[in-house]
Amino acid sequence: MDSVKIIEIKQSVFENNDRQADILRGELKKKGVFLLNLMSSPGSGKTTTLMSTINLLKDKVKIGVMEADIDSDVDAKTIATSGVKSIQLHTGGMCHLDAEMTRQGLDGLETGDVELAILENVGNLVCPAEFDTGAVKNAMILSVPEGEDKPLKYPLIFQVCDVVLINKIDVMPYFDFNMEKCKEYIHMRNPKAKIIPICAKTGEGVQEWADWLLNEVKIWREA
Amino acid sequence: MDSVKIIEIKQSVFENNDRQADILRGELKKKGVFLLNLMSSPGSGKTTTLMSTINLLKDKVKIGVMEADIDSDVDAKTIATSGVKSIQLHTGGMCHLDAEMTRQGLDGLETGDVELAILENVGNLVCPAEFDTGAVKNAMILSVPEGEDKPLKYPLIFQVCDVVLINKIDVMPYFDFNMEKCKEYIHMRNPKAKIIPICAKTGEGVQEWADWLLNEVKIWREA
Numbered sequence: 001m002d003s004v005k006i007i008e009i010k011q012s013v014f015e016n017n018d019r020q021a022d023i024l025r026g027e028l029k030k031k032g033v034f035l036l037n038l039m040s041s042p043g044s045g046k047t048t049t050l051m052s053t054i055n056l057l058k059d060k061v062k063i064g065v066m067e068a069d070i071d072s073d074v075d076a077k078t079i080a081t082s083g084v085k086s087i088q089l090h091t092g093g094m095c096h097l098d099a100e101m102t103r104q105g106l107d108g109l110e111t112g113d114v115e116l117a118i119l120e121n122v123g124n125l126v127c128p129a130e131f132d133t134g135a136v137k138n139a140m141i142l143s144v145p146e147g148e149d150k151p152l153k154y155p156l157i158f159q160v161c162d163v164v165l166i167n168k169i170d171v172m173p174y175f176d177f178n179m180e181k182c183k184e185y186i187h188m189r190n191p192k193a194k195i196i197p198i199c200a201k202t203g204e205g206v207q208e209w210a211d212w213l214l215n216e217v218k219i220w221r222e223a
Numbered sequence: 224m225d226s227v228k229i230i231e232i233k234q235s236v237f238e239n240n241d242r243q244a245d246i247l248r249g250e251l252k253k254k255g256v257f258l259l260n261l262m263s264s265p266g267s268g269k270t271t272t273l274m275s276t277i278n279l280l281k282d283k284v285k286i287g288v289m290e291a292d293i294d295s296d297v298d299a300k301t302i303a304t305s306g307v308k309s310i311q312l313h314t315g316g317m318c319h320l321d322a323e324m325t326r327q328g329l330d331g332l333e334t335g336d337v338e339l340a341i342l343e344n345v346g347n348l349v350c351p352a353e354f355d356t357g358a359v360k361n362a363m364i365l366s367v368p369e370g371e372d373k374p375l376k377y378p379l380i381f382q383v384c385d386v387v388l389i390n391k392i393d394v395m396p397y398f399d400f401n402m403e404k405c406k407e408y409i410h411m412r413n414p415k416a417k418i419i420p421i422c423a424k425t426g427e428g429v430q431e432w433a434d435w436l437l438n439e440v441k442i443w444r445e446a
Contacts, residue, residue: 041265042348042377043369070349072375093379095318095349123376124349125265126293126318145368145391146266152295153346154265156316168368174394 004076005087007108009068012100017131021099024134028106028117034217035102035117037135039157041150042123044143045167047075049200049209050120054082056210057116061217064114066105068097068122075120085109096127099134116217125150129157136220137213143168144175148182151189158189163196165209170199227299228310230331232291235323240354244322247357251329251340257440258325258340260358262380264373265346267366268390270298272423273343277305279433280339284440287337289328291320291345298343308332319350322357339440348373352380359443360436366391367398371405374412381412386419388432393422 014020028035040046047067054063064085067075076088089105091097097105102119111117119135121128140161142150145168151158158164164186166179179197186193194212198205237243251258263269270290277286287308290298299311312328314320320328325342334340342358344351363384365373368391374381381387387409389402402420409416417435421428 041346041369042373043264043366069376071378072372074372074375093349093353095347122349123264124318124347126316126345126347127350130316143266143368145366145394146264149295149297150265152297153292155294171368171394171397174397 004073004080005108006073006090007087007105008090008092009094009097009101009104011094012098014100017098021132021134024099024103025136028134031111032221033111033114033117034220035119035133035135036213037119037121037133037138038141039121039128039138039161040123040141041125041146044141044146045200046120046123046141047078049141049165049167049198050079050118051082052200052203052206053210053213054084056207057214058082058084060214062113062115063118064109064111065118065120066109067120068105070122085114091122095124096122096131097133098131102133115221125154125157129160137162137216139163139165141165141167144172144177148178148185151185155189158186158193161190161193163194163209163212166195166197167200169197169204170202227296227303228331229296229313230310230328231313231315232317232320232324232327234317235321237323240321244355244357247322247326248359251357254334255444256334256337256340257443258342258356258358259436260342260344260356260361261364262344262351262361262384263346263364264348264369267364267369268423269343269346269364270301272364272388272390272421273302273341274305275423275426275429276433276436277307279430280437281305281307283437285336285338286341287332287334288341288343289332290343291328293345308337314345318345318347319354320344320356321354325356338444348377348380352383360385360439362386362388364388364390367395367400371401371408374408378412381409381416384413384416386417386432386435389418389420390423392420392427393425
């Protein structure tokens, strides 16, 4: 596949994002679409984790992926090779997506038969955490090379996430990364956060994450 | 040293940031202070690179460091152990620093005898690139684990930086990182960007960066 659909996202005009997010969540509930918002720093492995997750889930649930980036379409092209529906969202320099911008993406994705829609947010630990996208669950990836102190420096994103995937555990021997300290810092920000260490490249730990996600999709669609 | 000075940065009231940045640069020129703005993703090694740079330069030039973070004071404490003046700036959730916010930091640093003031910006590849801080030069760090495709996805930060340090080259054997592609992508965004591969942890390449920086400080102070 050489080209993917690219949506140029327009800035929102709504002042009350929380209200728009609740409306969007309500609409998605009626349509039976579970929206996952996936956040992280640039280069922590969002796309590789998604590829690994899709491989485990694509025969069990209909998946659609929105790849948000300021520029390029490399990630949407990568996801498209997995066989699931994939589009690229260009944010035009904007550092995050809010609920209305996410809605533009979902319109572009054409969610007709999609049961699990995944938004790969812009790589940024600050701004995306401030805006409810209308997602049912928020997940984030923290990768081993970034260091275990990130919950100390970027509190909000850890507070708003239901799950934290600690990625690239295969390179732990080459970095000074303290897994126990990392878990302690995450739970200091958010005692309820589920923490799953994974290696998206080798697949280690990804089954646990995929099982959790599939279960959440079922609960949402059946509730 | 158990405690460092912490400045709570207030949001700016100026609409024209570029104008404020030019004014600040003019004032710094009169005082003989060279301001470096150092940007990167979270966890790419800004503080370790600074420690390594300070060790090479502290006997040659008077250095003062401003560590900007949303929360915590771990970085300012680390820098303080190097013996140079170091303060922590808290941005109160804000994702970047503009010129007026940088001025608040410089006031807190008390730049009286400082010749080289370094601002470690908030870890973020998007927002900091949009705001001129009043710095004479902008530098950024891209670390090997983040991948060589970052200039494709985050164009602006590569356009505004005079130097790109490619850090953590010691772990290249464990990542699929194409150094030549990376240099090509950076130069696609900014043909004039100086690129220096380094390993802040072992010191490899840091001398070249320190020499470049010291030379720029001399040019600025003597011009």
